[in-house]
Amino acid sequence: MSTIGAALRAAAARLAEVSDTARLDAELLMAHLLGISRSDLFLRHMQAEEPHHFAAMIERRAAHEPVAYIIGEQEFYGRPFAVAPGVLIPRADSETTVQAALDSARPNARVLDCGTGSGALLLTFLAERPGACGIGIDASPVARACAEANATSLGLAERAQVLAADWSKPSWADNLGRFDLVIANPPYVEADATLDRQVRDWEPAEALFAGAEGLDDYRLLIPQLGDLLSPGGLAVFEIGWQQAEAVSLLAEAAGFAAELRRDLADRPRALILR
Incomplete structure (x- = not known):
């Protein structure tokens, strides 16, 4: 058996054509397999013997399976979120969406997260704002189970409810009440967009694609905001980096002013609708 250091070098070479990282x-x-941090891996384990099953994990990654699915979690806003096939993996870009909500909504807001997935947006807001509570909706039972598990593991189950709902269906929000904040990372990828294989082949299409222009779910959701928001309430929508103008026009047509927030790469990433 080789050392961990040698195994990491070989694994990086094996994955070079699959991943930019x-x-x-x-x-x-490797750190996940050993149950340690990456820093601990470097400081104490590089000369240890390569563990069993590491090669099998590398082959899964070589088949374009996302790292988050292999290890079963993804960090978001400094917290671990469980993920699994069938659940969209939280992206660092979405932290811009959460930050826009944290900056703009009242601290004790009642929140609706449309398309909650892993629960990353809703649960991060609640974790950062102890006086807030909310509901995450999703049409996927796999996503709902994941969000519920994350609410429990983060100690937020008493303030976060996860419900089955589909905003494309009539009367989906009839019993939900009104909210101080509606937050959403809806599907916004164009149907014919070229995606990395780890996204296209593994992540749920229903959480990614939204028609020819990637705007179908904005067209459905934004006109319904008036019936969802409390007086003085606001919405925060994540957008594709080329969609700011189109989504802003949809918002204006529904009676909302849109304020743009950019991500760390200075790309349009979220719109605050008031």
Whole structure:
């Protein structure tokens, strides 16, 4: 058997054609397998013997399976969120959406998260705002189970409710009441968009694609905001980086002013609708 250091070098070489972060992927998989942090891996374990099952994990990654699905979690806003196939993996870009909500909504807001997935947006807001409570809706039972598990593991189950709902269906919100904040990372990828295989082949299409222009779910959701928001309430929508103008026009047509927030790469990423 080789050392962990040698195994990491070999794994990075194996993954070089699959991932732009081949070495990082290998380190994350190794640290997860050993149950340690990456820093601990470097400080104490590089000369230890390669563990069983590491090669099998690398082959899963070589087949374009996302690291988050292999290890079963993804960090978001400094917290671990469980994820699994059938659940969209939280992206760092979405932290811009959460930050816009934290900056704009009242601290004790009642929140509706449309398309909650892993629960990352809703649960992060609640974790940062102890006086807030909310509901996450999703049409996917796999996503709802994941969000419920994350609410429990983060100690937020008493303030977060996860419900089955589909905003494309009539009367879906009849019994939900009104909210101080509606937050959403809806599907917004164009139907013919070219995606990395780890996204296209593994993540749920229903959480990604939204018609020819990627705007179908904005067209459905934004006109319904007036019936969802309390007086003085606001909505925060994540957008694709080329969709700011189109979604802003949809918002204006529904009677909302849109304020743009950019992500760390200075790309349009979220709109605050008032």
